[in-house]
Each structure stands twice: as structure tokens, then as C-alpha cells.
Amino acid sequence: MLRTEGLGMQLYDTADLRAELHQIGCRLTPQREKILKFFQNLPQGNHLSAEDVYQALRQRGENISLSTIYRSLKLMARMGLLRELELAEGHKHYELNQPYPHHHHHLVCVQCNRTIEFTNTSILKTGIKQAEKEGLHLLDCQLTIHAICPEALRRGWPSLLPSNWVCPRALNGTVTGVITQN
Amino acid sequence: MLRTEGLGMQLYDTADLRAELHQIGCRLTPQREKILKFFQNLPQGNHLSAEDVYQALRQRGENISLSTIYRSLKLMARMGLLRELELAEGHKHYELNQPYPHHHHHLVCVQCNRTIEFTNTSILKTGIKQAEKEGLHLLDCQLTIHAICPEALRRGWPSLLPSNWVCPRALNGTVTGVITQN
DNA sequence: CCCCTAATTTACAATCATTCGCAATAAAAC
DNA sequence: GTTTTATTGCGAATGATTGTAAATTAGGGG
Numbered sequence: 001m002l003r004t005e006g007l008g009m010q011l012y013d014t015a016d017l018r019a020e021l022h023q024i025g026c027r028l029t030p031q032r033e034k035i036l037k038f039f040q041n042l043p044q045g046n047h048l049s050a051e052d053v054y055q056a057l058r059q060r061g062e063n064i065s066l067s068t069i070y071r072s073l074k075l076m077a078r079m080g081l082l083r084e085l086e087l088a089e090g091h092k093h094y095e096l097n098q099p100y101p102h103h104h105h106h107l108v109c110v111q112c113n114r115t116i117e118f119t120n121t122s123i124l125k126t127g128i129k130q131a132e133k134e135g136l137h138l139l140d141c142q143l144t145i146h147a148i149c150p151e152a153l154r155r156g157w158p159s160l161l162p163s164n165w166v167c168p169r170a171l172n173g174t175v176t177g178v179i180t181q182n
Numbered sequence: 183m184l185r186t187e188g189l190g191m192q193l194y195d196t197a198d199l200r201a202e203l204h205q206i207g208c209r210l211t212p213q214r215e216k217i218l219k220f221f222q223n224l225p226q227g228n229h230l231s232a233e234d235v236y237q238a239l240r241q242r243g244e245n246i247s248l249s250t251i252y253r254s255l256k257l258m259a260r261m262g263l264l265r266e267l268e269l270a271e272g273h274k275h276y277e278l279n280q281p282y283p284h285h286h287h288h289l290v291c292v293q294c295n296r297t298i299e300f301t302n303t304s305i306l307k308t309g310i311k312q313a314e315k316e317g318l319h320l321l322d323c324q325l326t327i328h329a330i331c332p333e334a335l336r337r338g339w340p341s342l343l344p345s346n347w348v349c350p351r352a353l354n355g356t357v358t359g360v361i362t363q364n
Numbered sequence: 365c366c367c368c369t370a371a372t373t374t375a376c377a378a379t380c381a382t383t384c385g386c387a388a389t390a391a392a393a394c
Numbered sequence: 395g396t397t398t399t400a401t402t403g404c405g406a407a408t409g410a411t412t413g414t415a416a417a418t419t420a421g422g423g424g
Contacts, residue, residue: 022392025400026400026401027390027391027392027399027400027401028391028392029390029391029400029401029402031401031402032401049381050381050382051381064402064403065402065403065404066382066403067382067383067384067402067403067404067405068401068402068403070381070382070383071383071401071402074382078292078330084328086268090380090381090411090412091380091381091382092381092382107312107313107316107318109318110260110321116316118312120308120312122304122308123305123308123325126302126304126305126325127325127327130289130300130302130327131289131327131329134289134298134329135331135332136289136291136329136330136331136332137329137330137331137332137335138327138328138329139292139328139329139330140327140328141325141326141327141328142325142326143305143308143309143323143324143325144323144324144326145309145312145313145320145322145323146266146320146321146322146323147313147316147318147319147320147321148260148318148319148321149317149318149319150317150318150319204421207371208371208372209370209371209372209419209420209421210420210421211371211372211373211419211420213372213373214372231410232410232411233410246373246374247373247374247375248374248375248411249373249374249375249376249411249412249413250372250373250374252410252411252412253372253373253412256411272382272383272409272410273409273410273411274410274411
């Protein structure tokens with residue numbers, strides 16, 4: 001249903017989501033629908049934790065329990081609707097799992113946690129090919145590059161950084177959101 | 183020192199490790215040396231948690247505290263000596279970060295946690311290029327493919343699996359260790 | 365070779381993201 | 395509508411990981 005090569009989706013409306021859920025014996029609940037909609041309306045480059053989603057929905061007057069958020073995020077990640085990201089912050093982050101034209105990867109500075117998104121179609125192709133070769137159904141495919149910025153290196157690293165020092169790269173705009181083409 | 187394109191290493195002896203540590207203001211301790219040696223003598227395909235390392239060293243009569251294991255693993259991952267893997271088990275796993283000929287990636291079934299390793303040189307090239315482009319020093323670069331095996335899909339998924347059911351693919355040999363060439 | 369200082373280890377406590385158990389609720393099949 | 399069974403919500407529990415403070419040790423300088 002609207003999938004591109006088995007990975008991610010373009011747009012899921014209520015009926016699509018219900019169908020997808022029913023297919024695996026699950027039900028469509030208002031909570032699940034709201035959570036997915038929330039991600040679908042989020043600007044590119046947002047990586048949210050369960051707590052983030054909880055707070056954001058709460059501010060919109062939607063009182064969905066934190067447990068339900070956790071359960072829904074995990075479920076949707078396993079369905080391939082969301083991507084579970086393991087960047088550098090010590091807890092999982094989620095984003096919409098988008099198909100080809102928007103499918104992207106992450107470059108993270110382990111010192112300042114700045115995250116740069118970039119696209120690369122050959123990686124996706126590799127993922128699809130590899131899953132197919134093993135006879136598995138692809139859910140997600142992400143290249144994560146861990147790196148360290150030169151500013152942090154120069155200051156002495158990893159233990160010599162004064163605890164109040166902030167990596168200069170972290171100050172250039174937001175932590176996430178930059179997209180570069182390959 | 184023995185690096186290949188700035189990623190990973192072939193062999194680190196005591197002097198190399200000391201030099202690398204000193205360069206960033208850290209000291210070579212017997213604990214750190216033993217932990218790295220331990221990983222260097224491990225067969226390909228092992229992904230160990232901090233607890234695993236703790237137990238393994240303890241069995242060899244090396245009593246290194248769990249805290250030290252945690253700190254050393256993190257330090258060495260940040261140095262690019264080890265890779266921190268976020269597969270599907272809910273805790274981090276580590277393996278030696280090896281350069282080009284042995285550098286590899288992971289395909290994981292989110293249902294049975296079976297992990298398949300595969301190599302692909304173009305991905306490493308992409309990682310190197312991308313880090314360079316952003317002016318960052320590359321530490322690691324890993325493609326993680328999340329997928330689900332057809333056996334689990336057929337049984338109804340994700341909630342219909344009886345709790346005592348084991349995905350058949352999980353029974354084909356060990357959970358980790360298979361290497362396929364691209 | 366010994367001293368000194370800062371880095372490190374250790375044991376233990378603390379944290380904090382995530383999960384669990386269970387009663388209450390509500391999809392959706394009939 | 396009734397029934398079945400997935401799901402929610404709450405609070406408690408879990409468990410990986412990190413913090414703390416005292417004791418130890420690496421390694422540079424005399």
C-alpha cells in the first residue's frame with residue numbers, strides 16, 4: 001500500500017493504517033492514529049524520543065499515556081512506518097520512515113551530538129538487495145556514521161574537555177535538520 | 183598508526199595503544215590493555231555486551247569491575263578502536279572496529295534477532311567521503327538493516343506470536359557469525 | 365629509582381529510559 | 395447489541411548505565 005520497494009510510505013490515511021494493522025492482528029485506535037499523524041506532520045529532520053512525543057501531544061490537548069507512546073512507537077517501527085534511531089543521546093529517537101526520494105542517513109559527532117542528514121540512493125539499493133538475498137522483508141536500512149569534529153579533537157579528547165565547554169559545531173544552528181545531497 | 187583510511191586498525195600492541203591513549207591525555211592501564219586484547223583474540227562475528235566482557239574476563243581470572251568495563255568500552259568506541267552496535271537486544275554490543283578488508287555491516291531480524299554480517303566496500307567509501315565533506319574525523323560507519331523473516335510474518339506478527347514460539351530462523355546455527363560477500 | 369600529581373579503578377548508590385502486570389476500556393467480529 | 399480480545403493507563407519494577415568518593419596507580423620530573 002503506497003510502499004516504494006517495500007520500504008516506508010508516502011502517506012497513510014486512516015483506512016490504510018487500519019488495513020495495515022488488521023493484517024497483523026492489531027486494531028486501529030485513536031492513540032495510534034494520532035501518533036502517526038503527528039509524525040506525518042512533523043518537519044523533516046526531527047528526531048523525537050518517546051518523552052518528546054508524549055509532551056508534544058500533551059500540549060495539543062491529547063492525553064496519551066507514556067506507556068502507550070512507547071508501545072506505539074515500537075509497534076510502528078516494527079511495521080516499518082517509523083524508524084528507530086540510535087544516535088548519541090542514550091535513548092531512542094524516532095522519525096517517519098520515508099521511501100526513496102526522502103530516505104536518508106545520519107552523520108553524528110560523538111562529542112557534540114550534532115547530527116547531519118544526507119541522502120544516498122546506492123545505500124538503499126544495497127539494503128534492499130541484501131534483505132532480498134536473505135529472503136527477509138525489509139523494514140529499515142540506515143547508515144550511521146560516527147565521527148568527531150576537529151574542534152573537539154583540538155581541545156584534547158575525550159577526557160580533557162572541561163565540563164562546561166561546548167563544541168563550537170554544536171552552536172551552528174540546531175542540532176538536527178541539515179540535509180545534503182550525495 | 184596502522185590505520186587504513188582513518189578507520190579501525192589491524193593490530194594494536196601495547197606500545198601502539200599507549201601512544202594512542204597518551205595522544206588524548208589518557209593512560210594505559212592493565213585493564214584497558216586486557217579488554218582490547220580480549221577483543222583482538224575474539225573470533226569474527228562476536229557481538230559482546232559489557233556484561234559479556236565482564237563475565238568472560240572474570241572466567242579467565244581477570245577481575246575487572248563492571249564499571250571499568252563500561253567506561254573502557256565507551257572510551258575505545260570513541261577512539262575508533264571498537265564499534266558500538268545497536269542491534270535488537272536492548273543493550274549495546276561491541277566488536278573490534280576493523281579496517282577495509284574486514285569492515286562489515288549488519289542485517290537483523292527484529293523478531294528473532296538473528297544477525298547476518300555482510301561486507302560492502304562502497305558503503306565504507308560513502309562514509310569516508312561524507313565525513314570528509316563535513317570536515318569531521320571518521321570513527322565508525324555502519325549500515326544496519328532491520329528486517330523481518332517470513333516465518334515470523336506468516337505466523338501473524340507482531341502480537342500474535344505465542345510467547346513460547348521461536349522463530350525458525352533463530353534455530354539455524356548461532357545468532358551471529360554468518361558472513362556473506364556482496 | 366622515588367616522588368608527586370592527576371588519571372583511574374573500585375564498590376556501591378543512584379538514575380532514568382523502558383517495560384511489565386493488571387484492572388478497566390473499547391475495537392470490531394458476529 | 396453482545397462477545398471477544400486487543401489495548402490503554404497507571405504504578406511498580408526492571409535493568410542497563412552512570413555518578414560518587416575513597417583508594418590506587420601510571421608515568422613524568424627530579
